[in-house]
Amino acid sequence: MGDLVLAVDIGGTKFAAALVEPDGRLLRSERVATPPGGDAETLWTTLTGLIDRLGMPHRVAGVGIGCGGPMSWPDGEVSPLNMRGWQGFPLRERLAARFPGVPVHIHNDAICLAVAEHWRGAGRGSADMLGMVVSTGVGGGLILGGRLVDGGTGNAGHIGHVVVEPDGPRCRCGGRGCLEAVARGPGLAAWAVSQGWSPGAADLRDKEDLYQEAGPATARRLAADAAAGDPVALAAMARAGRALGIAIAAAANLCDLDLVTIGGGLSQAGPPLFGPLEEALRDHTRMEFAGRVRAVPASLGQDAGLVGAAALVLAAETYWSAG
Amino acid sequence: MGDLVLAVDIGGTKFAAALVEPDGRLLRSERVATPPGGDAETLWTTLTGLIDRLGMPHRVAGVGIGCGGPMSWPDGEVSPLNMRGWQGFPLRERLAARFPGVPVHIHNDAICLAVAEHWRGAGRGSADMLGMVVSTGVGGGLILGGRLVDGGTGNAGHIGHVVVEPDGPRCRCGGRGCLEAVARGPGLAAWAVSQGWSPGAADLRDKEDLYQEAGPATARRLAADAAAGDPVALAAMARAGRALGIAIAAAANLCDLDLVTIGGGLSQAGPPLFGPLEEALRDHTRMEFAGRVRAVPASLGQDAGLVGAAALVLAAETYWSAG
Numbered sequence: 001m002g003d004l005v006l007a008v009d010i011g012g013t014k015f016a017a018a019l020v021e022p023d024g025r026l027l028r029s030e031r032v033a034t035p036p037g038g039d040a041e042t043l044w045t046t047l048t049g050l051i052d053r054l055g056m057p058h059r060v061a062g063v064g065i066g067c068g069g070p071m072s073w074p075d076g077e078v079s080p081l082n083m084r085g086w087q088g089f090p091l092r093e094r095l096a097a098r099f100p101g102v103p104v105h106i107h108n109d110a111i112c113l114a115v116a117e118h119w120r121g122a123g124r125g126s127a128d129m130l131g132m133v134v135s136t137g138v139g140g141g142l143i144l145g146g147r148l149v150d151g152g153t154g155n156a157g158h159i160g161h162v163v164v165e166p167d168g169p170r171c172r173c174g175g176r177g178c179l180e181a182v183a184r185g186p187g188l189a190a191w192a193v194s195q196g197w198s199p200g201a202a203d204l205r206d207k208e209d210l211y212q213e214a215g216p217a218t219a220r221r222l223a224a225d226a227a228a229g230d231p232v233a234l235a236a237m238a239r240a241g242r243a244l245g246i247a248i249a250a251a252a253n254l255c256d257l258d259l260v261t262i263g264g265g266l267s268q269a270g271p272p273l274f275g276p277l278e279e280a281l282r283d284h285t286r287m288e289f290a291g292r293v294r295a296v297p298a299s300l301g302q303d304a305g306l307v308g309a310a311a312l313v314l315a316a317e318t319y320w321s322a323g
Numbered sequence: 324m325g326d327l328v329l330a331v332d333i334g335g336t337k338f339a340a341a342l343v344e345p346d347g348r349l350l351r352s353e354r355v356a357t358p359p360g361g362d363a364e365t366l367w368t369t370l371t372g373l374i375d376r377l378g379m380p381h382r383v384a385g386v387g388i389g390c391g392g393p394m395s396w397p398d399g400e401v402s403p404l405n406m407r408g409w410q411g412f413p414l415r416e417r418l419a420a421r422f423p424g425v426p427v428h429i430h431n432d433a434i435c436l437a438v439a440e441h442w443r444g445a446g447r448g449s450a451d452m453l454g455m456v457v458s459t460g461v462g463g464g465l466i467l468g469g470r471l472v473d474g475g476t477g478n479a480g481h482i483g484h485v486v487v488e489p490d491g492p493r494c495r496c497g498g499r500g501c502l503e504a505v506a507r508g509p510g511l512a513a514w515a516v517s518q519g520w521s522p523g524a525a526d527l528r529d530k531e532d533l534y535q536e537a538g539p540a541t542a543r544r545l546a547a548d549a550a551a552g553d554p555v556a557l558a559a560m561a562r563a564g565r566a567l568g569i570a571i572a573a574a575a576n577l578c579d580l581d582l583v584t585i586g587g588g589l590s591q592a593g594p595p596l597f598g599p600l601e602e603a604l605r606d607h608t609r610m611e612f613a614g615r616v617r618a619v620p621a622s623l624g625q626d627a628g629l630v631g632a633a634a635l636v637l638a639a640e641t642y643w644s645a646g
Contacts, residue, residue, distance in 0.1 A: 050381065124633065130477040144472055151467065151579020152451040155612040161576040163569050163607050174609035248484050250573050253484040256474020284486050286497035287477040288393065321468065
């Protein structure tokens with residue numbers, strides 16, 4: 001069992017952990033709701049309890065961690081949005097103390113999703129890709145020349161803060177007109193409500209745990225209403241698709257990409273989203289080299305975060321550059 | 324003399340060549356105007372004649388080439404804009420045949436300028452930077468993790484085609500609202516003329532050979548008029564500065580940069596350009612990690628293209644990834 005890796009995926013709505021085989025398959029996994037309002041030690045004991053429930057083997061070959069940002073990297077002091085109990089919490093160090101003598105690697109959750117798609121998902125075989133997640137937030141991870149790009153502080157891939165409407169809506173980051181401000185689920189749903197949309201009657205259950213959305217007026221419901229032909233919902237999907245296309249074009253022009261994978265709740269919206277996305281992307285990638293970029297849905301499901309976290313250890317030569 | 328490198332810099336207005344010492348100093352250089360309308364062999368004999376004028380030593384350690392794009396890379400079949408005689412011309416192969424047994428490396432001219440700034444200019448010591456040139460075109464080169472990023476086809480760094488105004492002016496690439504469409508010299512000068520600007524009386528001489536501009540209504544003159552307080556010229560500089568700030572913010576957010584260097588004619592415009600640039604950049608880099616990025620003028624002059632071309636050979640471990 002010495003070649004199994006422990007993968008941990010920490011989000012605002014749930015904690016997940018798994019024992020992962022060298023090929024990326026999950027041998028066993030467990031999950032638990034994030035304790036609302038939990039303080040630092042409550043969150044920590046929730047995590048260690050979850051790990052214990054896996055029935056840990058005597059040795060694991062390493063620990064891979066995905067965690068909501070921001071964090072200091074590579075030392076892994078985490079301050080996840082919507083998790084006030086962990087502000088500057090030394091998550092990497094604490095797990096390293098619990099699993100001495102093996103590598104403990106960490107990255108933000110959006111980067112882990114991108115890594116998963118590149119390693120075992122829709123991005124397999126691409127040397128130059130952006131893996132995106134569009135949900136409550138809009139994030140991503142960048143692979144160039146066949147390797148994960150960290151950037152100067154471990155924050156490369158923040159496509160959500162590329163400007164798509166210079167005078168557009170305010171963003172959570174304090175900026176204006178960011179892709180995230182336009183296309184994140186709650187922002188898009190709020191825009192649709194402002195345009196007269198009221199959520200349809202379908203009883204939809206959110207299956208997406210990562211970046212989960214709460215309340216009735218969700219982007220998932222908006223996508224379902226768009227699929228059913230609601231004109232305002234369709235306009236909202238077109239608005240998000242255009243914004244995504246513009247931002248993806250920027251990334252393709254700047255980084256000479258061949259592929260962009262799009263995961264998260266909104267990526268399930270199908271043609272009402274991907275049609276306008278594709279149109280905007282083609283309008284803004286007119287250089288010959290950039291015209292080859294393809295934007296496709298991510299192919300891994302809810303375990304993607306765990307698979308990507310495991311890859312930080314299992315394929316460290318590709319996805320881990322730090323000490 | 325076996326450790327000298329031959330550097331060649333091919334542009335629409337001039338050809339330049341130099342013998343470059345291992346530390347990047349130019350031992351000797353020569354330049355000649357690009358023969359207007361020259362066919363393929365006329366352009367080639369112009370280049371070989373220029374090289375011969377250098378008084379070539381018996382051996383050089385290699386040849387570095389910067390050439391206007393587009394080109395196929397790394398094989399180096401070049402099709403420079405505004406040089407109809409060379410369309411698919413095998414420049415790298417022809418120079419390799421003339422200098423057998425030594426490395427012959429090639430990249431586009433904007434990438435060579437970025438490499439020069441990183442190797443010997445304002446970008447020295449930065450691990451994560453974008454080197455830009457703003458002139459008749461707007462181009463760039465990307466260095467991440469201390470190495471030049473090529474992207475899938477050698478075209479990484481095309482910041483000029485990041486969208487800054489989704490419904491903005493048409494671009495030469497066929498797109499709309501690209502940074503280049505707004506901020507390139509001729510576009511900016513045309514916009515100023517449309518707003519009532521008429522070029523001032525100052526007899527300015529273009530000293531910038533790369534991306535040179537022709538005619539009286541140039542961005543260089545516009546910059547001089549802005550410095551003298553002309554309100555329309557000031558508005559034009561602010562317009563370009565804002566566009567640059569938005570595009571640089573996109574690059575900083577996506578690639579986690581610490582530095583952007585800006586060269587080319589417009590970068591000489593000083594506060595009327597850099598003030599609005601800085602303001603837009605700060606407005607759109609609100610994530611903590613991105614707020615550290617600095618935008619500074621490039622520090623190398625008209626020989627930068629030759630220095631960068633030489634670095635493709637002299638510092639190949641950093642700037643050359645291909646065979």
